[in-house]
Amino acid sequence: MTSAQVVDRPLPALPEGWSAENDFKVLGSLSAATQRNLEPVGPQFLAHARRKRHNRTFSEDERIQAQEKVKKVEEDTDDEISEPEDPALLQLDARDWKKQDHYAVLGLSKYRYKATPEQIKRAHRKKVLRHHPDKKAATGQGDENDNFFKCIQKATEILLDPVKRRQYDSVDKKANVPPPTKKELQNGNWYELWNRVFESEARFSNKHPVPMLGDENSTKEEVEEFYNFWYNFDSWRSFEYEDEDVPDDNENRDQKRHTERKNANARRKKKTEDTARLRRLVDECLAQDERIKKFRKQERAHKDKRRLEKEAEAKRLAEERERARQEEERKKKEAEEAARLEREQAKKAKEAAKNAAKKNKRVLKNSVKDVNYFAEGGDASPSQIDAVLGDVELIIGKISAEELGELASKLSKAGTDAAAVKAAYTDEVKRLISEGKLKEGEAKVFV
Known part of the structure; x- marks a missing residue:
């Protein structure tokens, strides 16, 4: 490590016309002097130290550094973009550049359309360092590889131009993957x-x-x-x-x-x-694709399921409609039977009422017959019979079946009591007159 050095730095000169009495203003006190150690660093110092250590001139150091840089580039690219060169590539004719494999020329056969611009540039540098005509001439190899160097330049031109590279990739059959056998x-x-x-x-x-x-x-x-x-x-x-x-x-x-x-x-x-x-x-x-067969099978199963469900639903609805039809027919038959029974019962009731009315009418007619048409001493005259029966017919025509039955019941109780029979008729005539069903004087016998 180098020893510390003291660097003397003079203070800047005061402006012209400056005076301590007029222009000096005390803003604070000066701190105590501090001694610091400075260490030389940076690429320039390292280059200087390298030259001193190896006792080289500037030109010698630059040449050696360039050689080491080339060697480093070759070593860095060996693991990634390096592949053995086919001797047939070295015999390519640069004029027939459309038929050359640009990726193979640059050693990028395994990457092809996947190669990045950075990989293409690095591959180009590596190929140039190896096949540049000046380098070949310096090593005494002649100019037999100048053609290949032109192929390298053309390949780089094509692959670094996005439009030209897309056109080349469009016809690059070596990048195609054939269908499996x-x-x-x-x-x-x-x-x-x-x-x-x-x-x-x-x-x-x-x-x-x-x-x-x-x-x-x-x-x-x-x-x-x-x-x-x-x-x-x-x-x-x-x-x-x-x-x-x-x-x-x-x-x-x-x-x-x-x-x-x-x-x-x-x-x-x-x-x-x-x-x-x-x-x-x-x-x-x-x-x-077996998945397509599986999906089609599932689709058929799903369709069959939907068809069966649809058929089951249709069957259920048909059964419901049939049950509803049968229920409707049953109710209709029951209603018809009930109506028939009701008609029969009504008919029977009507017949019964009619028979009862006939019976009650006979009771009324017999009631006056049994009392000899209210004649006193001997048989009743035809005119008296007609008058009594006329009033009885009149009463029968003015009263309802129920009233007829009630009157017949009263007359049955009266029996052969002429006064009771006449009183029953007289009361009925009065009731009919009070209800407006019979007029005064319309009955001749029962008044």
Whole structure:
């Protein structure tokens, strides 16, 4: 550790014209002097100490630091973006850049469309440090790898441009995951195998999040959402990367337009073929999905249950209607029987009343007959008989059946007592006259 040093710092000069008598104002007292130890730190001091320790000049230290930095970059990227270089890559023709695998050129084959811009930049730095023509020339290896260096630059240009990279990813067949084979399905997990396929296809979706296949525990709504999404898949995938180069010669404009139309038609055809390919892929997955069979079985069971419940309800309602009809018929029959009995009883009562009235009328007529029509000494004359019977008929016609019965009862009690019989008739005539049913003088005998 370095020893402490005392640093003398002079006070600033006083302004011109300043005087202690006029301008000095005491605001407080000065504290006692304090001695502090300062320790040199920071990157500049460390660089200075490194040069002193190794006795290097500025240029020597910078060169050595650059070499160590390159070595560190190579070591840092070895574990993540390093892969063995295929000798065939070193023989690539930079002019045929459309056919080269840009990810393989940069050593990112295992990442492909998942590679981040930072990984692409780091891979580019690593490749440049290894294949730069100046470095090759310095090591005496000649310029045989200049072509590959141009491939590296082209790959980096394509993959760091979002538009160009999307166009390249659209036709990158090495990033596609093929559907699982029967052998793979027999030995592997169906959901995991198909999920990898749809994860690969999901990179082309314009809509996010993209629903995945799920597993055997997925609900019916989740499964339906998955298949609805993929049957209506909105893809950004395009095929401009495979376009035929358009001539730059302005004099041959017809050829240029022809090439542009040819490219447009080719892109539409490839887009249609890709849509059909994805539809076949979803159809194949759907046909193998055991969950669909399970849901359909459950749906059939649910429909059968609802049908049975509906039939049971219809049967119950029919039985209720039948019981109601039978009850109504029973009540109707009971009402008809009751009405019939009532009619019969009324008829019987009427017959009985009629017979009683006839009997009572006979009683009234016999009552006057039994007393010889009130004749004294000998048989009654025809005129007297007619007069008495006329009054009896008159009374019978003015009274009700009940009153007729009461009068017959009184006459039965009177027997052959002519006075009592006549008195009963006379009282009845008076009652009828008082009630206005008979007029004065209308009865000739009983007055």
